[in-house]
Amino acid sequence: MESELKIRLETVNFFYGKQQALKDISFEVYKNKVTAVIGPSGCGKSTLIRLFNRMNELIPNTRLEGKIRLDRQNIYEPQVDVVELRRRVGMVFQKPNPFPKSIFENVSYGLAVNGIKDRDYLAEKVERSLKDAALWKEVSGRLYKSALALSGGQQQRLCIARALAVEPEVILFDEPCSALDPTATLKIEELIQRLKEKYTIIIVTHNMQQAARISDQTAFLMLGELIEYDLTNKIFTSPSKKITEDYITGRFG
């Protein structure tokens, strides 16, 4: 089964000041697949995926070595427009973080900042995105009410809708279910399964079952190093490293 390459990391090292958070990481992310990043907390999962939309740049005194390519283009080259990059690579955060604005304003935010003013187009796009995020039925009657009145799970799906509205190519999820109850978690997982038809998805999780359930590829990270990267099936049935097996069978971490 041949898969198209979407993102490629070439010997990436990342430093917070003098502390090295990622060591010599190389791997490839395939188009229209769900790639899970697992590992004990503090191993560098968030740091790794925040490289793909250059969010780590917001933290002072950080340094990156190596190349990260999106469709062959090194996204850290000076001529790359970071604003445009972040439109192509969306992100859903660990804690739902809707703006203290209406549901409509939340979903249309990314379009509005890209200069789109046409009310009809915006309305259509908001509806489409909310439907894709499986939230439309629950909120269609109160689009102009505050997003903060939604439940945690709804807020997270709103954040997904908000990310979908700008039509990204890749969506990064950083432990999107860690603040949610099991029912809400299930909804998000189903959603991610469907989203991969249109998008390339990278999801950080420290829930092993979740990784096994929803991902095609799994990367296992420890202490900033990529221990093993393979088909999810392979990782969870016959990992090639002892340490991977120990981790996924819950012998530590």
Next chain:
Amino acid sequence: MKMNKSLDQKIGFSLIFSMMLITLFFLGSLVYFIAVRGAGIISWQFLTDVPREAMTKGGVAPAIVGTFYLMLGSVLVALPLGVACAIYLCEYSPKKTIVNLIRISINNLAGVPSVVFGLFGLAVFVKFFGFGVSILSGCLTLGIMVLPNIISASQEALIAVPQSHREASLALGATQWQTIKKVVLPGSLPGILTGVILSIGRVAGETAPILFTAGTFYMRGFPKSPLSETMVLPYHIYALMTEGVHPEFQVKIAYGCAFILLILVLLVSSFAIILRQQQRSRYGI
């Protein structure tokens, strides 16, 4: 043991409660005395007429108008400058040492006695820029005086906006400037307005900074332009209590002015409070 703990708590609560009562008592008696002594003289003429017969008759309308102009004008001066400065310090965060240096200067500025601002205003706005003793000079002087308050209030309000909102905005492809305009500023507006409310109170009450920059204690008419001098309530109170030869009339008028000053501050502040409340409740910040 348990007994002791709940007794301890009871004592603590009663202490705090009595302190609160004492505070309320002082505040209440202030408003009560000013109202009792000042409310009697308030009449339509007092509110709308100019002073007559060596300040013993007529009204204090020019002072009310002048105070209102100064409150409004100084906020117009201080608000954009203060918010811009706070944004620079919080959002663009240049080098730590520069930020700290500016912070220390601002805090020191907040401690400078108001009469010093008056002298500064006289030297710079009245003389150097040639605005003369005028509403404009007064607004600029008072605006600079309350700048530190506005800056600190704005800084606190900006810091209180969750980092996750900034990240969400940037991750959607917004520029930093768009993020500030659409997410950070709206989120911090209630806090900024609190700073404005406090500043309005200070501006309305200060006499020293306007003595040499804007105020005159006697006017037959109303100020005509931003470049004309003006009567103001606090200065008028001061003049009524220290000058003139008819204390039997003047003291009453002074209390009347104090009462109006209280009401005026209350009115303008409640406007800002309503604005703040609207912002807060709009989306439940």
